[in-house]
Amino acid sequence: MGVSTFIVIVLYVLYFSVLITLGYISYKMPGFLKGKSQKNPEEDEDIRNTSLNYCYAGMLLMIVGILVNTYILVKGTPLESHMMEWLNIVIRLMHITFGIAWIGASFYFVFLENALNRTEDVRDELAGNLWAVHGGGFYYLEKYKIAPKTIPKHLHWFKYEAYFTWLSGFCLLFVVYYFNASALLIDKNVLDISATQGILIGVGSFIVAWLIYDVMCKSSLIKNQLAFALVGFAFLIGFAFFYCHVFSARAAYIHFGAMIGSLMVANVFFVIIPGQKEMVRCAKLGIPLDPSLGKKALARSLHNNYFTLPVLFVMVSNHFPSTFGSEYPWLILAIISLGAAGVKHYLNLKEKKQLNVWILPVSVVILLAACFITAPSTNPYECKKEVSITEVQAIVQKRCIQCHSSNPTDDVYKTAPNGVKYDAPEDIFKKKDLIMQRVVITKTMPQNNKTNITEEERNTIRCWIEQGASLK
Numbered sequence: 001m002g003v004s005t006f007i008v009i010v011l012y013v014l015y016f017s018v019l020i021t022l023g024y025i026s027y028k029m030p031g032f033l034k035g036k037s038q039k040n041p042e043e044d045e046d047i048r049n050t051s052l053n054y055c056y057a058g059m060l061l062m063i064v065g066i067l068v069n070t071y072i073l074v075k076g077t078p079l080e081s082h083m084m085e086w087l088n089i090v091i092r093l094m095h096i097t098f099g100i101a102w103i104g105a106s107f108y109f110v111f112l113e114n115a116l117n118r119t120e121d122v123r124d125e126l127a128g129n130l131w132a133v134h135g136g137g138f139y140y141l142e143k144y145k146i147a148p149k150t151i152p153k154h155l156h157w158f159k160y161e162a163y164f165t166w167l168s169g170f171c172l173l174f175v176v177y178y179f180n181a182s183a184l185l186i187d188k189n190v191l192d193i194s195a196t197q198g199i200l201i202g203v204g205s206f207i208v209a210w211l212i213y214d215v216m217c218k219s220s221l222i223k224n225q226l227a228f229a230l231v232g233f234a235f236l237i238g239f240a241f242f243y244c245h246v247f248s249a250r251a252a253y254i255h256f257g258a259m260i261g262s263l264m265v266a267n268v269f270f271v272i273i274p275g276q277k278e279m280v281r282c283a284k285l286g287i288p289l290d291p292s293l294g295k296k297a298l299a300r301s302l303h304n305n306y307f308t309l310p311v312l313f314v315m316v317s318n319h320f321p322s323t324f325g326s327e328y329p330w331l332i333l334a335i336i337s338l339g340a341a342g343v344k345h346y347l348n349l350k351e352k353k354q355l356n357v358w359i360l361p362v363s364v365v366i367l368l369a370a371c372f373i374t375a376p377s378t379n380p381y382e383c384k385k386e387v388s389i390t391e392v393q394a395i396v397q398k399r400c401i402q403c404h405s406s407n408p409t410d411d412v413y414k415t416a417p418n419g420v421k422y423d424a425p426e427d428i429f430k431k432k433d434l435i436m437q438r439v440v441i442t443k444t445m446p447q448n449n450k451t452n453i454t455e456e457e458r459n460t461i462r463c464w465i466e467q468g469a470s471l472k
Contacts, residue, residue: 011069019062026055081414087175095168099315102161103308109158110305113298114351116143125149146291147283155280159273166265173258177251178202183412187248187448201246202255206262209239213263214270222299233341236260237334244330248448250317253324256333257314260307267300305348309340322374325442332370339366376441383463389425389471392464396422399446399453400439425471432469435461 029051067087074080116128127143177185181195185202193201212235221228239259243252275297282289313336317323326332342363349356396404403413404422422428428435438445439453440462446453464470 008069008073011065015062015065015069019059019066022055022059022062026052026059029055078414084175084179085415088172091168091172091175095165095172096315098161098165098168102165103312105158105161106301106305106308110302110348111351112141112143114348146289146294147279151280151283157273157276159268162265162268166261169258169261173202173254177254180412183410183447183450185247185251187251189449190244190248191246193246198247202258205239205242205255206259209259210263210266214266217296217300217303233338236337237330240330240333240337244333249324249326249329250321250444252329253314253317253333257311257317260311260314264304264307264311267304271300272297306341306344309344310337313337313340321438321442321444323370325438325444326374328373332374335366335370335373339363339370342366383466385463387460387464387467389428389464389469392428392461393425395453395457395460396428399451399457402451403446429469429471432465436465440465 029048071080071083074083112130116130118128122128125144125146125148127145129140129142132139132141178195178199181198185198186193186195213232216222216228216231216235221231236256240252240256243255243259246252247255275293278293279289314333323329323332323336340363342359346356346360346363349359400422402408402410404416404420406416406421406423408414408416420431420434422431435445440458443449443458
């Protein structure tokens with residue numbers, strides 16, 4: 001047994017031991033602390049919740065340690081790509097689940113704010129109320145202008161959905177793009193930088209974006225909604241342009257979404273939750289509350305609401321190469337972001353019963369513009385001769401088989417991506433539509449043109465498909 005293997009085994013024992021211990025402590029914690037202080041049961045509950053949070057954080061760190069240990073153990077073996085694929089699946093599922101919870105809460109509370117009854121039978125202490133029916137029951141909700149006279153013992157906070165969405169998304173960014181930076185993050189045809197430089201630029205850009213955005217929100221610009229929206233849109237598209245001139249187009253889109261997601265979670269962590277905690281503190285102590293805290297938190301929540309649809313588009317964009325594979329990918333990103341935000345603005349106004357008939361049609365036209373701009377040419381290349389499957393297979397063997405085969409030889413992909421294999425002519429025929437979209441029209445395959453496929457070879461494949469994709 002080598003020294004490195006021995007260290008890995010020792011770390012496994014350590015991680016699992018701590019994980020089991022913390023799990024046992026978290027299980028016993030509620031009963032152990034319950035009723036310890038009869039004078040202040042609320043303090044007991046705060047201590048218990050804080051202790052549980054530390055336990056859960058420790059357990060999460062141990063799980064991360066186990067995963068890192070496992071990666072070290074399988075690195076360089078066929079199990080490496082298998083592990084990365086399953087990490088991708090698990091983290092992506094977590095990211096989607098937490099994202100649905102966060103975005104759903106955002107949509108619901110903005111709807112609630114917009115739809116409140118503020119005039120009929122509203123008590124002086126209330127800002128509004130709302131009757132609703134859902135899931136076989138009736139609900140009655142009230143919003144206070146400031147705070148109730150007595151703060152309820154059990155108060156639900158909407159924050160962990162945001163935190164875990166961002167954490168899982170950040171982990172996914174590492175698993176998919178940063179661990180395979182040379183293959184998916186860096187496109188040397190765009191900018192010749194190292195993987196380390198690319199990762200530092202990506203992470204650093206999120207911090208820079210937050211600093212700029214936060215300054216904008218604290219400036220006098222925030223008082224003019226239209227001016228703030230225009231400057232904010234220019235700021236976002238500036239980052240989209242930057243990303244598309246640093247990373248591969250697909251990675252640029254993901255970083256644009258990750259940047260907006262980072263702004264959203266920073267709004268929650270630095271502005272919304274601190275404001276809410278101050279509201280609760282002032283209400284408990286019976287001291288006046290600074291009304292600007294609520295206004296600032298509401299403004300940031302509204303920003304997050306408009307950010308959601310562009311972020312959702314980015315989350316699915318890697319499945320649609322006609323967007324990031326465009327000649328001007330940043331422009332397509334700008335158009336779709338603007339159109340999606342316009343649709344959300346229409347829905348927000350509709351909830352307020354402030355119907356504006358032109359916003360939705362204009363937003364739809366903007367979105368259709370992206371479809372029009374990305375449409376392929378109807379006659380880009382003249383086929384002067386009949387192309388055989390033999391010629392196409394020779395191109396595939398030279399440019400594609402390194403990854404898309406039963407036994408890939410690529411330095412990153414040890415199994416065929418998405419199970420797509422081109423070992424036989426029949427395999428090529430079955431995927432001819434996918435090949436047309438990815439290889440010929442959008443030119444997003446091979447990934448970052450790693451195998452240096454030529455325009456002539458792409459056009460040869462086009463001709464074979466347009467001539468009927470014969471296997472003879």
